[in-house]
Amino acid sequence: MGGVAGGMSAATRLRRLDEQAEIVVFEKGEYVSFANCGLPYYIGGVIGERSALLPQSPDGLRERFALDVRVGHEVLAIDRTARTVTVRDHRSGVDYAQHWDHLVLSMGAEAVVPPVPGVERAHVLRDVVDADAIVRAAGHARTAVVIGAGFIGLEMAENLHARGLSVALVEQAGQVLSPLDPEMAQPVAAHLRAHGVAVHLGTRVAQVGPDTVVLGDGAALPADLVVLAAGVRPRSGLARAADLAIGPGGGVLVDASLRTSDPRVYAVGDVAEKIDAVSGKPVLIPLAGPANRQGRLAADSITGRPARDTEGHGTAVVGVLGLTAAVTGWNEKQLRTVGRAHRVVHIHPSAHATYYPGAAPLSLKLLIDGDTDRILGAQAVGTEGAARRIDVLATAMAGGLSASDLLGLDLAYAPQYGSAKDPVNMLGYVAENLASAATTTVQWHELDAARAGGATVLDVRTPDEFAADAIPGAINAPLDQLRQNITDLPPGRLIVYCRVGQRGHTAARLLSAYGRDTANLDGGFLTWQAGVRSASL
């Protein structure tokens, strides 16, 4: 049931494992196995040919894999006792029953549509038909409002902007990209604004008018076109009606072999819940990679092969007008919500050696279990190398490496590709300093409390850097003159900072050696600035 990522992976793998099986694929829509992650780029004109979105056809799948692919056929009900599904052929209007020995649920997810007056005018983007509708509507539109600043919302903002529309992005949360923490997401919002996309954060949509979107404060944004990207929810209604166990997020519950509560029924992809690698609990991870993998594993299960799905990290990446944001595992917001002991590392290295032209900054954040040094999550934002480092960190998590182990990774280095101390190694260096108590850090959001407790903030950058912009109330004490000036420093606790945290670390070690109670501001001025700006929206 469902002929896109997970369903089609299951069907083709099953054929490769069993030439004799009768395999029927029901797809409610007209298209199977389409490139749904490409839809925003087709709308933006980056992907020029609509046919590029449709690599597979029912005929082609019949020829190569002897699959019976029935498009325009919707499953209306599942009878687990009789082992049948009731199917409607939308072309003929006829309903019929189809027997099954094994059933794979791969219905995916549908767009969440908030109950806002006028919302029926808004477009969602889940399939090729939706994309066609947006392309038609965008053809005679000059203004667009995208509601929701998650992955799809940002991709739609980029692509409508690329088509020449004047685009506004409206997000209920106080930040874009909720999988990231606010200080990591802030540069993404700033980047959108710098490119002319209006970004309205912490903002509710009150109404979708005939040619506007009206916000909670009454402001009306011109909107010839409205795109709704407010998240998705699993299409689990039929599973629920068939009394299959449903998880806390509303997806179908499965075990590691993708079996639902009925051992002859499997669920894969967006309709199913996955086990979160950090919590060990079922969650929704509506991403294409896991869907494809699960489809394959369901076929393995059906044919009696050992199949054990991996726990998920929700690794994801998005491009936003030349900037890349990527994430894996848990963020700091989640850890603080559940009160789990954790350490945080922010760094801002160059994506490749600074002496080689074009070295762009790359901001990285690492979340670490405070008790075990286990890696819990990571975030990366930059124009180069973000996905690469997140992939490495997701792999380190899968392999059970500790945060300190990252310093020992042998990574590929030449000056145009990285640094002798790769950004991932640098995360390990800082993590090991924290784990071994060689350094103490404070986070940007802890600075006010530290000051209220009597700490002095010391800016160890050069006088020129200090003069250009600094944390209000900080005292300038440049690192390279710190030894000589140590007796002139004010008494009490010292919080030191530099631009990114590296000179701050050297300063903190030096001051500690002279008996001073010192902490380094993690991620330096850059992280603090992004954090403060994110807190003020």
Add this chain to the structure above:
Amino acid sequence: MGGVAGGMSAATRLRRLDEQAEIVVFEKGEYVSFANCGLPYYIGGVIGERSALLPQSPDGLRERFALDVRVGHEVLAIDRTARTVTVRDHRSGVDYAQHWDHLVLSMGAEAVVPPVPGVERAHVLRDVVDADAIVRAAGHARTAVVIGAGFIGLEMAENLHARGLSVALVEQAGQVLSPLDPEMAQPVAAHLRAHGVAVHLGTRVAQVGPDTVVLGDGAALPADLVVLAAGVRPRSGLARAADLAIGPGGGVLVDASLRTSDPRVYAVGDVAEKIDAVSGKPVLIPLAGPANRQGRLAADSITGRPARDTEGHGTAVVGVLGLTAAVTGWNEKQLRTVGRAHRVVHIHPSAHATYYPGAAPLSLKLLIDGDTDRILGAQAVGTEGAARRIDVLATAMAGGLSASDLLGLDLAYAPQYGSAKDPVNMLGYVAENLASAATTTVQWHELDAARAGGATVLDVRTPDEFAADAIPGAINAPLDQLRQNITDLPPGRLIVYCRVGQRGHTAARLLSAYGRDTANLDGGFLTWQAGVRSASL
């Protein structure tokens, strides 16, 4: 001893750990902590400013880290009993003794100069002075010969080519880039040739003449400039003279805490041997990343902190005129030499989703332990995403993931960055098929033997593909008509192949289901072609 990567990392880390220590750095040359991996790009003009190569000065290091950096000071001898070194100040010509409590050897490696007549005219490239000399010589040169096609040799060929010189590359081995296997290196050589670099493989240099390089067959290549990049050897002479234990590769032997056979003497970087992660034995890995890490760990050891160096995979990457080649761990040549049971996977996916513009091919090779499914090594060649995938594979090796585990990695996907089934996941899919015996493959170099044993080679691509170029003697049996034509196939064993191996796998499964003894040609026509071309130089 030695003020570049490893030595300077040790000195600065030591200062951060111990404000009171007296730290003296002896550097024979005039420059410390220079960007040696940037030298070829300075020569090529990519790095415009010479000062970019020199991020640190002795004065700056004195100011920030209170280091006593003595450039132009050469250590002549080590006395381990008296705990002194004899030092010559090359400016004054005076020799003196310096006491030490802990000694860190970081003298690096020197260029190997083969005993060829006239070789003294050839330039080597180990430091800034060498680079200056090459820049001067290149200024009035029109032709250049680079001897040695390793990482530095290829970077020099690229950069002299970029300066407008007519460049020839001469390599004694039958392939460029010996860390790669020949069929993976072949496209790199072809790429060099396509860009106008003459590549002479399997070729000895007989003589360096006044304006030529004469090859073993008597051919004389015009050579206004000659660059020698025939490998390096550790500068371990002083350590040897001081009776420190030396490893099988001629480097200083150290334990995991970087201690030599004398527990007060440490060795780091190119002068030291590292433990190879695959064999568990000491080897030479002259790379910048491990050197920096080891410097830090030596400082940790000296101050009594726990320090345990990781075993090395020799992960490396090189850019060659827009193409990237990267490698980690062991190659097939090494595994065959020691007779270790192994499996091999070649794939040729796109670096990102094929439906998104600019998707470039990426060739990957995975070496797997035949008994344990452990990952032993990997190679990648392509214009995009090669370093990223090798970093992920090196991390998977460090984390002890099996080859089959790669299918379950959660990696960052959006269509401009990757595929829902990332190339690394695809390696895992194939590896799992091999481990579970769902597929049997033959390697390109096993095809002739299989044919001699009576196997028929079946090309399952389309007739058009077959007509364009095919393996001689193969029969065309297109995959999409295979079911209908199955009874027409010749008897006996069948070796199937397609372009990259994917359709071949489907065909092999299908034929096996009909009782045919079938194997798939690993990596398909592309790998076979590269292999055959590499074998014929």
